[in-house]
Amino acid sequence: MELKDMLQVAIDVGVRFGVRIIGAIALWIVGRAFIGFCVRFIGRWLTSRHVDATLGRYIASAVSIGLNVVLVIAILSLFGVETTTFAAFIAAAGVAIGIAWGGLLGNFAAGVFLVIFRPFKSGDFIGAGGVTGTVQEIGMFATTINSPDNVRTIVGNNKIVSDTIQNYSANPYRRVDLTAQLAHGVDVNEAVGMLRARLVRIQNVLAQPAPDVEILQFNLAGPVLAVRPYCDNAHYWQVYFDTNRIIREAFSTARYPVPEQHFRVQSPSA
Numbered sequence: 001m002e003l004k005d006m007l008q009v010a011i012d013v014g015v016r017f018g019v020r021i022i023g024a025i026a027l028w029i030v031g032r033a034f035i036g037f038c039v040r041f042i043g044r045w046l047t048s049r050h051v052d053a054t055l056g057r058y059i060a061s062a063v064s065i066g067l068n069v070v071l072v073i074a075i076l077s078l079f080g081v082e083t084t085t086f087a088a089f090i091a092a093a094g095v096a097i098g099i100a101w102g103g104l105l106g107n108f109a110a111g112v113f114l115v116i117f118r119p120f121k122s123g124d125f126i127g128a129g130g131v132t133g134t135v136q137e138i139g140m141f142a143t144t145i146n147s148p149d150n151v152r153t154i155v156g157n158n159k160i161v162s163d164t165i166q167n168y169s170a171n172p173y174r175r176v177d178l179t180a181q182l183a184h185g186v187d188v189n190e191a192v193g194m195l196r197a198r199l200v201r202i203q204n205v206l207a208q209p210a211p212d213v214e215i216l217q218f219n220l221a222g223p224v225l226a227v228r229p230y231c232d233n234a235h236y237w238q239v240y241f242d243t244n245r246i247i248r249e250a251f252s253t254a255r256y257p258v259p260e261q262h263f264r265v266q267s268p269s270a
Contacts, residue, residue, distance in 0.1 A: 110157035
């Protein structure tokens with residue numbers, strides 16, 4: 001083959017591949033814009049149907065991933081890659097990834113469980129996977145939780161599902177558990193009555209169920225009272241701190257002595 005013929009072949013091949021590359025770029029831009037439009041449309045539609053925000057984001061994320069896979073297959077088809085060959089490649093890659101990334105697929109399966117059975121939702125205050133905080137998002141592989149000290153923590157879904165889940169927002173109210181130490185010689189009935197009368201005046205403490213004030217135990221310093229008001233979930237920490245303040249103020253007003261541990265040392269008889 002002469003040089004002129006070789007140059008002509010190279011030009012023809014370059015033109016064909018150049019057109020395909022330009023077409024692939026154009027398809028990628030248009031496809032990404034279309035995927036973005038579809039995801040936004042689905043999100044708005046689910047919102048209009050009052051679908052839970054957690055489930056809506058999960059569905060939108062799954063649709064986005066699926067459409068992106070279709071887009072990649074379409075772009076590869078422009079370069080002559082057979083769809084059946086690509087499907088076989090994906091299947092083989094899926095098996096390899098499944099073996100290597102079993103934990104990741106476990107997180108995905110756990111995410112499906114969380115979305116379907118909904119032990120909690122976005123905005124709930126939970127304890128799960130060793131983390132306590134407010135759920136920001138349930139993702140396909142991990143759940144994002146903001147702790148009370150404002151630290152964003154990402155926990156794998158599989159760890160959450162395989163551990164105990166405590167949903168503090170599931171029930172309409174919570175009990176605040178505190179204790180009050182009394183000194184020896186203090187009239188316990190008087191202290192109990194005084195605390196009960198003050199607890200009901202704390203803002204956001206529920207009248208029903210009524211606050212509990214009872215003797216919890218005895219120690220070397222004297223009786224220990226269990227002080228347990230009830231409140232809505234949103235007011236837990238406000239009631240917690242106000243109850244501590246009320247205990248201190250009540251005992252100070254009554255001039256109760258400071259609790260002290262008492263020991264008796266007895267020398268052995270001669």
